[in-house]
Amino acid sequence: MGNLIDIKDVSHTFATDGGPLHVLDHLNISVPEGGFCAVVGPSGCGKSTLTRLIAGLMIPDEGEVWLHGERVKSPRSTVGMAFQNPVLLEWRSILKNVMLPLEIVPTKLTRKQQVERAEFLLALVGLEGFEDKKPSELSGGMRQRASLCRSLVHSPEVLILDEPFGALDAFTREDLWQTMHKVKAEEPFTGVLITHDLRESLFLGDQVVVMSGRPAHAQYVMDIPFDGPRVLDDLYTPESAERLAILRHQIEIAQGRATAEDAA
């Protein structure tokens, strides 16, 4: 099977008040169909820029972005996105927030099917019974769950998550990780997760890409074989500890705080 996402030799420089800012430098990332790629890297190295490139919200100076065999040159409706701060509309119910994208991008679903789709997703993430609540009546974790449903409502080919769990406490975050696995089993998508949390990258990704400091390339790629559902205890095996140590060392290299020669 071919790759669903192909970032080919992408370089990009932003014009800023302080002069040109070279952000990406010959970045290469491939994600197979159904894969889940976790991307980690130093702050400001260009991770969010990468998500905008995949979504077609910007075009790189050099190199190419391909989605499902098509070169990305404009915004894609087949890409769903969720961010650190779920922006939900306070005057709409949770159900109507989840249905919002269906009002913006045309759908073949009837109104009844749209409601059923939103209700199905809300139940999948554990928000059954909260359909009529307003966002302010929900906890941060619940709002993030609703936001996840909203980004899935169009059955996107690609789901991009830019630090979606970053603002949550550790236990809520771990709950959300498990929900992500459940969602992934029910709703086929190809995922790209930006995170600062190495354990999160190991728990959710089947591939972890460490981006270098700016200008960023893919400094290190770790494949994590996916053999059956993951449970939180998997994070405490000697194998996981070893993987975490490698990733931590790679981040230190990316931050310029260690060299490849230093012992991991």
Ligand SMILES: Nc1ncnc2c1ncn2[C@@H]1O[C@H](COP(=O)(O)OP(=O)(O)OP(=O)(O)O)[C@@H](O)[C@H]1O
């Ligand atoms: N449209 C833009 N114009 C100018 N500079 C930009 C633009 N977008 C991003 N940048 C700059 O490019 C660099 C990379 O930004 P980006 O948001 O992709 O980093 P990031 O890896 O997501 O950072 P963080 O980990 O803090 O979220 C930053 O220095 C940022 O200020």
Ligand SMILES: [Mg+2]
């Ligand atoms: Mg960012």
